[in-house]
């Protein structure tokens with residue numbers, strides 16, 4: 001490849017699944033300079049990262065971590081907690097910030113990074129689900145790029161760049177594997193354990209998104225993300241069941257042509273391409289595809305899909321509530337406090353019973369996110 005200008009990179013959520021895969025690409029790669037990151041609550045992971053990378057600024061999750069890191073790595077500027085994420089996002093050097101945080105914690109760092117003029121590589125879909133219109137306005141106002149890393153959105157972004165005239169497009173589709181429990185009927189979901197739901201058939205991902213894949217909330221969030229990223233009406237965003245996770249997205253043209261984006265189920269493909277953008281790099285060709293199954297989404301089996309379409313169409317604060325209820329419910333499920341099926345019932349109850357706010361501000365979004373989660377924890381944990 002022709003040499004490119006060295007690009008400054010920031011990674012939030014560096015110790016998670018997307019974060020570590022990003023670091024793996026950066027390792028020994030002279031095209032990139034890792035300026036800042038946020039580390040994990042897991043000190044073993046952090047030490048492994050710091051044995052290879054020497055960032056200028058790094059954020060830790062908890063106060064009890066900071067003194068030992070400060071004394072061992074005095075040349076790094078150490079920052080802490082939620083404010084630390086914002087300080088990394090605001091750091092004075094321009095560059096590309098990969099947001100690989102999980103959940104609503106990703107929103108405000110995206111906002112601050114855009115305001116600081118950084119381009120965003122967005123894995124954290126919750127950012128757009130909660131505040132799509134606000135983020136899009138900020139991106140335009142500050143003249144930065146918002147590059148999708150989520151595999152289906154990355155695939156759509158690649159496909160849509162091949163279509164010269166948007167008027168020729170009839171609709172788009174994203175695919176869903178169905179997650180770890182796809183072989184079970186709704187009745188069988190009653191006895192599902194945490195271990196069952198965490199066994200994703202095709203992808204190695206963090207625990208929250210793996211549970212979200214089993215409930216199909218992940219696809220629900222992605223439908224809303226696709227609407228914000230590409231501006232298609234919800235009626236024109238289709239979801240398909242696809243066992244093999246090889247076809248990530250489809251663009252249907254009005255003349256009957258279907259453009260499919262097919263690649264290995266490997267998140268390093270979108271991450272690498274986003275890191276290098278606008279330089280184009282090839283991914284490995286895939287061979288030996290013996291079977292590709294594409295089926296219509298089963299909205300009876302996966303009720304979180306139709307709820308996501310409704311929530312997305314109504315908009316306002318409802319997508320934040322759908323997301324907040326899900327985050328709290330998944331957390332409770334992972335702590336063995338509720339059953340798998342209760343995740344759905346919590347999301348339905350809070351989404352349908354809360355008042356909407358039509359054009360929420362960032363303050364509204366942050367407040368409602370906290371209130372919904374607190375109400376759920378109060379109810380289930382008596383907190």
Ligand SMILES: NC(=O)c1ccc[n+]([C@@H]2O[C@H](COP(=O)([O-])OP(=O)(O)OC[C@H]3O[C@@H](n4cnc5c(N)ncnc54)[C@H](OP(=O)(O)O)[C@@H]3O)[C@@H](O)[C@H]2O)c1
Nearest residue numbers: 013015016017018040041100101102105123124125205206
């Ligand atoms: N994994 C995938 O293949 C994949 C694919 C497409 C999209 N995504 C999206 O990418 C995002 C990240 O997913 P993931 O699977 O990489 O998640 P993950 O493995 O759980 O990693 C998330 C990272 O964020 C950190 N984090 C979470 N909340 C934080 C907070 N409040 N302050 C500081 N750090 C915090 C976690 O720290 P700890 O280490 O301390 O827990 C962890 O290192 C999600 O939005 C997901 O939907 C992921």
